[in-house]
Amino acid sequence: MPAFLKRVLPHAVLMVYVVIILFPFVFVVFSSLKESSAEISQAPFAPPKSLYFQNYADAWIQAKIDVYFVNSAYLSVTAAVVGVLIAAGTSFALTRMKFRITSKLVFQLVLLGMLIPGNVLFISQYILMMKLGILNTHWALFWPYTAGALPFSVMLITAFMKSIPNELEEAAIIDGLSAVGLFARIILPLTLPALVTVFIINFLGNWNEYLLSNFFISKDALRTLPTGMVGFRDMYQTNYALISTGIVFSVLPVLLLYSFLQKQIIEGITAGSVKG
Template sequence: MLSRGPGRWAIAIPMALLALATLYPLLFTLNVSQKTRREYVLDRLGLTDRLSLDNFVAAWQTSGLNTYVLNSTIVTVGAVVALLVLGSMAGFAFSQLRFRGSRVLLLLILSALLIPFQVIMVPFFRILGGIGLLDTHLGLILAYTSQFLPFTIFLMTSYYSRIPGEIVEAARVDGSSTLGIYLRLMLPLGRPALLSVGILNALFCWNDVLIALLTMQSQDNRTLMVGVTALRGQYSDNIPLFASGVVIAALPVLLLYLFFQKQITDGVTAGATKG
């Protein structure tokens, strides 16, 4: 085994190199974002010793990123709230309450995990148009909610099913209604799972480009990731400004990762080890 001796280090070195390879494109982009246009044309690889926010300010002011950030924030917050409310209600009912058809309904919802958005894109576009929600924040919120709800319910159901049924029984004996149990018992007990699944859903919504491209067509309604796809054309002759825009767009996710890494990895692995 590996536990002692030089063998560990022989493996640690390639692992470190791989870590460097993972970070390099990101550090490269950060480095480029600090260069002037002239500096970049003369030397693409070299480290710059400049440290300034000029490019960030310029990119922020000229690219419309501020509008895109606002749009992304609105739809992400809206969708995450809807997902947590609907997901925790359903997860509680499926895991703790007995009612006719619960198993069938749960399987119906989980089977939607096999329907990626690409498969239903055309009809979805028409449905959203039919109810007048194309190119609106509410429409995109609805799209994200429907897209990520099965996954949310899967995680909330499996989390709540680990809570002993006696707790719910005891609350009922004490005279709590089902709604009371949900609000005063299940929501507080579910906090770790809600935090984890909320952050994951926030990432999904924030990072999406396909659904946002399809449903948000006017420039004023673009989300941040759709805006990033347009940056390259905007700054085709000024790569440092382009890189600055990319760094700005990546920053919120970087912060989220630094603070909530454990919740994120717990969330993505929660479904994997149940089998």
């Protein structure tokens, strides 16, 4: 095979793959900017004749996408942030503090937590939320979201913290930093790529979660976007333009996160893969 073809072929294959992946999303965006379902059915894959942004206003206000969007946004962000902080503190204790037996025991429990599928815990979580009296409130989603993400979060952050040189810790202690100061001023800033990666992964998991939000929340004003979109779909099942607009709203935060934080995501995922 010629050298030129060897260089071009992988790029050509990747471009074809990108086109295949992006095509459904482009179709949805085009459909959301068309005025009616008739225009979509007449030319489903063609660009809109004119940009009809009224669909976005209608979906945002009339179809209550604004309520569902805000509920999902603040629940996903707060649960992800709290989960990252708890996981970071746990990882710091496991990797930088001298608790050999305790650290090994906790780490084994974390590994055990990764082996248990989340759906297996559904009934026990429901009973727990019911006994706590927080069913049909956002706390019923916040606590499972936060706790369910801890095993993977601790594993990833621990791998990154192990790669931080011990000399930095020793120098900080000589300068008079306490354990809290060492964690807040030295370890956390150096662990930022892993923290960002864990935050995004947890955020996406919370943002797309459907099972718990469907059974733990029955009030329409408290529903998150995945469960709200089901009612939205049933209400506007013949209006494909509005349905496409709702889909765009649901994927927009994910696209923005990846667009601005893709470098940190890659650095965090590869943390601990190379030693020395």
